[in-house]
Amino acid sequence: MFKIVLSDGTEVFLNAGSRLAYPTKFVRKERIVTLEGEAYFKVAKDKDHPFIVKTGTVETRVLGTEFNVSSYSASDVHVTLIEGSVQVDASGSSKVIVPGQDLCIREDGNMTVEEVDLHSYMYWRDGYFYFDNLPLVDVLKSIGRWYNVGVEFRNTExxxxxxxxxxxxxxxxxxxxxxxxxxxxxxxxxxxxxxVVD
Known part of the structure; x- marks a missing residue:
């Protein structure tokens, strides 16, 4: 995990196996960064300069807010809003979400929104694993990514x-x-x- 403070004061917390590309100073009308993996953003407010996070084919646009973006795979991209509001654009579609909602974008461009427990998105930023009613396969994928180890299920059940x-x-x-x-x-x-899971 790594914390970066961008030139505009925006705080970015990068999760394991993640990359963020950003300019040393924002000089254009829009503040644009590119993410691979997962990051938690605390965006500095600036109504004249929207903050944009690009991940493959997904673009998340905000003015000042807290949100989490997970994009380890193009087939499973999530934008989760902690506070404020964000607009997510993908495959020609656009959707605005409110705090407590997770927007999932699949590889075919379909978007689904569901209410989520925000604790898991804030806990990882603070150095904890927190999983609430998730399948063991998802839990171990996350743990494996953090500790840089593979996962093998011999007990598929x-x-x-x-x-x-x-x-x-x-x-x-x-x-x-x-x-x-x-x-x-x-x-x-x-x-x-x-x-190894038996």
Whole structure:
């Protein structure tokens, strides 16, 4: 995880496996950055200079707000609004979301909006894993990305098992695995550079 303060005062928290391209100083009418991966933005207010986050084919436009963008894969892009409002443009469609909503853009351009628990988007920024009723496969993908390890499900039935999980990221992988195994949903261990789920 990495925090960047842009020249306009905007704070950006980058999650594991993420890249952000930005100018050293914003000099144009629009403040444009490009993201691969996931980032949490606290955008400095400037009504005359919209802030734009580009991710592949998706563009998120704001004036001053807090939101999270997850774009690890073109087939599963999420924009989650914490406060303020954002406009999301993708594949010729445009949608405005309100706080507490997550806009999902699929590879075919379809957009869906749903209400979400905002805690998970704020917890990762503060150094925690927080998953609320998510499939174990999604939880382990996120943990694997953070610790730079692969994930192999030998017990495929465990993939869809829903879990509630909270752990400090900086306690290390062994600590995280101990907590995961205490839930007794599956046996998870590290073999080489891979999390194996039995």
């Amino acid at each position: 465990a993939m869809g098992c829903k879990v509630h999980f909270l752990s400090e990221r900086f306690q290390g992988l062994e600590h995280t695995l101990t907590l995961l195994n205490r839930m007794e949903k599956a046996d998870i261990r590290l073999e080489g550079n891979t999390l």
